[in-house]
Amino acid sequence: MSGIIYNKNIFDSEKATIVSIRDLTEKEKLFEIELDSAKSLNHEPGQFIELFVPGYGEAPFSVSSSPSKDGPFELCIRGVGRVTNAIHRAEEGDKVGVRGPFGNGFDVDFLKGKDLLFIGGGLGLVPLRSLINYVRDNCGDYGDTTVLYGCKEPTERLFIEELEEWKQMSFCQAKETVDSCPAEVEWEGNVGVITTLIPEVDIDPETTYAAVCGPPVMYKFVMEELNEKGLPADHRFLSLERRMKCGIGECGHCQIGEYYVCRDGPVFNYAEIKDEEEAI
Ligand SMILES: Cc1cc2nc3c(=O)[nH]c(=O)nc-3n(C[C@H](O)[C@H](O)[C@H](O)COP(=O)(O)OP(=O)(O)OC[C@H]3O[C@@H](n4cnc5c(N)ncnc54)[C@H](O)[C@@H]3O)c2cc1C
Ligand code: FES
Known part of the structure; x- marks a missing residue:
């Protein structure tokens, strides 16, 4: 797992600002988010973050922009419930919290030449x-x-x-x-x-x-x-996507057999999980 250690408390989120919002479809919006520290998110493709929306709570979202993109990172969010509908009502300039990036992404070095x-x-x-x-x-x-x-x-x-x-x-x-x-x-x-x-x-x-x-x-x-x-x-x-709470392998919400999807995934090699009944 790569990423930045933001705070002493692993459940604290880093302050961030929504810098742009674009409608992609009736249900999905694309949010550009910038950490207030101005640091890069430093994610791998396939990793996710926990987004905290003040007054509504936290939910996991995949980072949709490439690490090769400069500046803010992007989340594409479908409005389905409490947290996601709250973020859909947000405006540019609103503050949010970010924990992460978490999990195993795609190994861009291994995939070179393939x-x-x-x-x-x-x-x-x-x-x-x-x-x-x-x-x-x-x-x-x-x-x-x-x-x-x-x-x-x-x-x-x-x-x-x-x-x-x-x-x-x-x-x-x-x-x-x-x-x-x-x-x-x-x-x-x-x-x-x-x-x-x-x-x-x-x-x-x-x-x-x-x-x-x-x-x-x-x-x-x-x-x-x-x-x-x-x-x-x-x-x-x-x-793979599973219901998550902590996002860091502490609560067991996302368990499939011996694996925690938040920590050992969300990207898995199929050879590793194909015999896990609940995986597919
Ligand atoms: C690793 C990971 C990456 C994700 N990436 C994205 C992303 O890039 N974009 C995006 O739009 N969504 C993504 N999701 C799903 C997103 O986290 C859920 O839609 C969100 O947690 C719903 O929160 P809510 O408070 O709005 O919904 P709630 O009010 O909690 O629930 C609304 C409805 O959605 C269902 N629901 C809630 N959470 C989930 C879930 N995790 N999976 C399936 N159904 C759920 C509930 O049963 C209910 O029917 C991702 C989930 C994970 C685990
Ligand atoms: S979400 Fe808590 S262990 Fe994975």
Whole structure:
């Protein structure tokens, strides 16, 4: 686990300021947040922070910006309940608290020289975006890159401009799909679940490593398709999400078998967890 030690009390958060807020969809907003100390968050792609919203409490969120981005870091937050709806009502300049970054992210040094296959479902694109944009900014260090992204409906697509940018990059191919499209919405792309994109991509299982993040239901079917591709289990990195409280391996809320997702994950090598019943 890397990160900054901010305070003597591990549950104290560092003061930070919301510097910009942008609507991505009806349900998701992108927040740029700056630590008041002006320090860099110093995160790895795939790590998360605990965000404290005064008067409402704390919740974990993946850092969505790349460590290669200067200045404030970004969180993409879906409004679903008490803390997330409170942050959706916040305004630029409002104060929040930040603990972290926490957990194991994607190992950007290990992945150097490898071909990369990103598979993101829905909000799962949020942590993957941190790594995709890191690879974009350091593309000479990585091989061929493929991004597969699926969401429920076209109106739920996240980071639309960046998806178009990734599609244009010479070392990257990006494909999208939606589960379904209402008649009144214009969409000329693929319709079908994300697993329908996997047979279409040509990967070398010897040189390719996959990074997968999405809703729990997605993993089993994505793993089956990757088996069809002959991708070894240890060439797959999965970012898992579990209910969390402390975020630092103290409370046991996020336990899967012998692992604490907050401390040992959220990014796991599939070979390590494939026999854990509750993992997938
Ligand atoms: C490591 C990690 C990274 C995450 N990254 C992101 C992110 O980048 N963007 C984002 O929008 N969300 C992310 N989440 C989920 C986010 O933490 C929850 O949406 C948030 O905790 C809900 O808090 P709330 O107070 O708004 O909701 P509550 O009022 O507590 O609950 C509202 C509803 O959401 C459900 N719920 C609450 N927490 C979770 C949870 N952890 N998982 C599933 N359902 C939950 C409740 O059962 C209830 O139905 C992440 C979670 C984890 C563990
Ligand atoms: S959230 Fe407390 S142990 Fe993981």
